[in-house]
Amino acid sequence: MEIREPTPAAANRIREVVDSSLTTSVRLSPAQIDGLVDDQFADEAVTDKHEDEEILLQVAETSSEIEDTTITGFVEGRLEDGWGEVRWLVVDPEHRGKGIGTELYETATETLRDRGAEHICVTVLEANTEGHDFVERLGLEHDGDRRVEIADESVVNYVYTEPDVDATLPGSTGEDATDEEFPDTERVDGQVTTADDGTTAYIARDEADSGTAAPFFAAYEDDTHTERHGFYCANCGSLEVSMDNMDRLECNDCGNSHAERSTESYDDSYL
Structure with missing residues (x-):
């Protein structure tokens, strides 16, 4: 397995991995998933992310004797206000159980720290019940909720941070999404x-x-x-x-x- 930055030509494969992963594991309707994927991972959106110096994109590539090298996982991170935020981390359902998600997380957070991140946080869709377990197994703790607009849908992200971090989260208004x-x-x-x-x-x-x-x-x-x-x-x-x-x-x-x-x-x- 190799972790690397993707080329713009990989946008279609990234979209496929994200779509299949959300369809398999996130409790959203097909229409919601389609809207989210189109909004966040259309060709133009991925190109814009490539050109943004504050955004980190990495993919996991695997190969075997019976198949060509293919992208099996994807992670997106962002630098903001001293934080390295992991926003998306998905693994192709056909390639799960091989430690790809953990490797993507560790590589992405190390890269974000190298680029200047003082703290790490992870945001997980509220509807992604299994993702919360994964983040907690990494030793992170639930530190609040954030309501965001994605593809004209109002969704809630759970925010996880390392224990005992005393710093304002990136993009925080000082109010918890659950207040609303x-x-x-x-x-x-x-x-x-x-x-x-x-x-x-x-x-x-x-x-x-x-x-x-x-x-x-x-x-x-x-x-x-x-x-x-x-x-x-x-x-x-x-x-x-x-x-x-x-x-x-x-x-x-x-x-x-x-x-x-x-x-x-x-x-x-x-x-």
Whole structure:
């Protein structure tokens, strides 16, 4: 396996790898994936990234006796405000399980540090449930959320950093994206609360599970988060969330759903 910077001619193959990887592992609709890939990895977009000195593009190439050398993984990083941010890291589903993702991450972060990055952060789509496990296995910690616009879609990225980093994240406004994700709520003594038949439920922002439309958060009957009430759906603001015996969540009002992560299906070469 070789990690190198791609040529502009590799744009089509990069787009194929990104598309197949997202289709396999990210809980977005086909239309959302198509829009995201077209927006971020069209020929013109890749050319612009090649010409931007603050952006790092690297691909993994592998070869064998039965096939020609081919691009099997891709990573994109950016230098900003002293940070090296890993924005995209994908591996062709047919080549997972070979450590390609880990090698791409290590090579990209080393290159970003060589170019002047003082800290490293990784952003992972909220809908990419398996990617969160991968980043955590690298020793990074969830350090906030960021809402971004991609192809006219408003999506949330989880931001991960190395432990004990005390620095402002690149592009940070000082507000967490989750501040915007609580419909039908108000703040009581700094805590996010909502009402259910006259009963106040307290939402635990640090206890989140991913959903197809928006996250689910643990809800409690008291401000000390000891008496569990259930779950709160951040898509519609409902507390009418059910869980089956497989730990699958579903909002009874809007249909937002969550399936518990499967470690058996997880491939540690994917982010």
